[in-house]
Amino acid sequence: MLDITLRFLKDKWKSILVYVIAGIGFMWMYVGMFPSIQKQAGNYADIAKAFPEAMLKAFGIQNFSISHLENFLSIEHFSLIWPLMLILLVTAFAANAIAAEVEKGTIELTLARPVSRLSVFWGKYLAGIIALLVFVALSIFSIAPLAGIHQVSYTFSHFVTMAVLGALFGWAIFSCGMMFSAFVSDKSKVGMYIGAVLIVMYVLNIISGLKESFQNLQYFSLFHYFTSEAALVNNNLPTNSVLVFVGVAIVCTLLAAWRFAKRDIAT
């Protein structure tokens, strides 16, 4: 199984590197901008008051304040750009793990060898989890040297909480992607399905804030549970977020493993 994990990581290390560099680059840009933004915090807060509450909620912003780095990053970086990068990385990994190999027929190189389908599945799954953790760790904990360079104060424990929340969110999305990847034989379909599911979830999260009668729709959206502001500003990891992400990840992973073990590999 480890041979499969290492081989998959070796094939994809350039993609991981690109995402990590982009993640660090964005973090650097926001940390670099923060001292000048902080001086204008009052003006920005006034501007934010003019925005509809639902719009701010759609981006995971409960209380607009950029007086601290954590507030600023939760609004600017972790409300959209960072989760988007995470989603793209894990979806690409999931699509390449099974569906792309079935589509190209290269899965036969592995399946013709004495390894069980479950070993192949877990080998690739582990590679995806490693890629996810590398991206999360490097893109979030890069705050330590970057804050030092720009002499910005921050609380490390808040970033640890954010990393845990991000990793759990990424795990859920990756598992969902692996499930689609195990069911179809076309890489592009994985992207299409996961994209459609996430767009629907995103829309549900937005419209749940528009009208009180739609409020319960938020519970069907993973974005509702991605509480970056609570994690980064309040150092709070809500139990329901953990339970939902872990639950979705486990259910999707088991479905994916079962399907891959049973399916026909028809190319």
Added chain:
Amino acid sequence: MSVISVKNLVKHFGQVKAVDGVSFEIEQGEVFGFLGPNGAGKTTTIRCMMDFIRPTSGSIDILGLNAQKNSTKLKRRIGFLSGYVRLCSNWTGEEHINFAKNLNGEHDDSTELVARFNFDPTKKAKSLSSGNRQKLGLILALFNQPEVIIMDEPTNALDPLLQNEVYQLLDEAKKRGATVFMSSHNLAEVDRVCTKVCVIKEGKAIATESINNLKQKRLYSVHAHFAKTAPTEAFQKIGATILEQRNDYLTLKIKGNIEPVIKLLGTFPLRDLQIQHASLEEIFMEYYR
């Protein structure tokens, strides 16, 4: 005990019956040819044997073990070559071989095979010609000295010299007791390599016989050059098939007893006459039609 035993194998893809009740047995040391036109169900049968796809019904036993339940254990002892060799385009040949060795490397003949095929393992798969891809596929299938070799058109895209190299490798495998199952469209290859064949058509096995038995099928070609106009109708009346007809010339195909045809030929003045046993190709074409 048979090394490979396929019983009533059925594989449906929705409404399509790709394989519909195929059965055959292969003994140790046999080189078994699996023949049939495109879409007959050859590759589907092979993919079921490799547990890439699961049979709708029926059973496949290899080396006494169920091919579905013991797939992982069996693949330690099986060498497989796909009909179209799929490779990771960014890997070199060496990376492919090392990956396979890491997963299944009890024996390692890869260095010898690389030399025999004159294969450059440093090139990336995306830059390999179809012949070189086939060479790499063969190396991956054979490096581990497998007890059972399953190949889907093994000499596809290879030049005649390399085809001979493959035949020699199969002969050597046979000598060390390996059993070979191969599909092929190349009837000369089947005649050269195989000891037994199964002909499959529209998902059903229509004949399983030794090559020698097939060759002894009573199928003849008759080329008759008459002194006058060829008496076509007379030959049609006794059941001969007219393959070619010119004014004074007939090519006939005769199935079964040839005696009535010889008697009838004797009643006409002839300029030239040639009677041949049908080639293996002609015999197979009989099954294919």
